[in-house]
Amino acid sequence: MKLVIIAVGNRMPDWVDAAWDDYIKRLPSDWLVTIKEIKPEARTIGKTPAQMMLAEAKRIQASVPQDAVMIALDEHGKDLSTVKFAEQLGKWHEQSQTVALLIGGPDGLDAELKASCTSLIRLSSLTMPHPMVRVLLIEQIYRAWSILNNHPYHRA
Ligand SMILES: C[S@@+](CC[C@H](N)C(=O)[O-])C[C@H]1O[C@@H](n2cnc3c(N)ncnc32)[C@H](O)[C@@H]1O
Numbered sequence: 623m624k625l626v627i628i629a630v631g632n633r634m635p636d637w638v639d640a641a642w643d644d645y646i647k648r649l650p651s652d653w654l655v656t657i658k659e660i661k662p663e664a665r666t667i668g669k670t671p672a673q674m675m676l677a678e679a680k681r682i683q684a685s686v687p688q689d690a691v692m693i694a695l696d697e698h699g700k701d702l703s704t705v706k707f708a709e710q711l712g713k714w715h716e717q718s719q720t721v722a723l724l725i726g727g728p729d730g731l732d733a734e735l736k737a738s739c740t741s742l743i744r745l746s747s748l749t750m751p752h753p754m755v756r757v758l759l760i761e762q763i764y765r766a767w768s769i770l771n772n773h774p775y776h777r778a
Contacts, residue, residue: 623652623767624720625653625711626657626687626723627657627722628658628722628725629660630725630752632659634756641757641760641761642757642760645760645764646760648764649764653767660681662728663678665728675726678726678727678731682731683735687720687722689719690721691721692740693740694731694742695725695726695744696726696742696744697744697747697748697750698742699743707762708765710741714740714741724739725752
């Protein structure tokens with residue numbers, strides 16, 4: 623499994639990096655999960671959120687590996703149980719060697735970018751801060767691995 627998380631935001635709080643490193647260490651080497659951090663567009667007077675999201679979308683698109691299946695994380699996306707998420711990861715992986723999971727910045731993801739994604743999924747119906755989403759996503763990826771590999775981390 624080759625997953626790349628493309629996340630707007632750099633300079634994460636220490637607890638985000640610590641949680642990320644913890645789950646990455648637990649995953650086996652055949653589950654290669656990497657992160658590409660996208661520099662957020664500077665919030666300046668005169669720029670609309672749409673303009674800022676568009677600038678970030680261009681950076682995101684430039685970071686997506688060629689032929690990757692793009693999945694957007696979005697609070698209005700499809701609800702998936704963890705078991706369904708695990709199955710879906712396998713299906714996306716059949717479509718491409720690389721699955722790219724996109725996380726927006728404070729304003730979210732550009733509408734056209736979302737429209738170009740294979741799927742929009744959500745982790746809950748709550749709007750969550752992007753650093754928190756990064757942590758929840760890597761935990762769910764680890765949980766998906768544990769489900770697909772009958773590891774006791776996940777008990778239904
Ligand atoms: C602070 S949120 C942006 C909220 C913004 N109002 C919007 O409409 O997207 C930052 C990013 O975190 C992710 N995010 C936030 N809540 C989420 C949820 N419940 N499920 C999945 N991703 C979420 C999305 O990628 C979002 O672009």
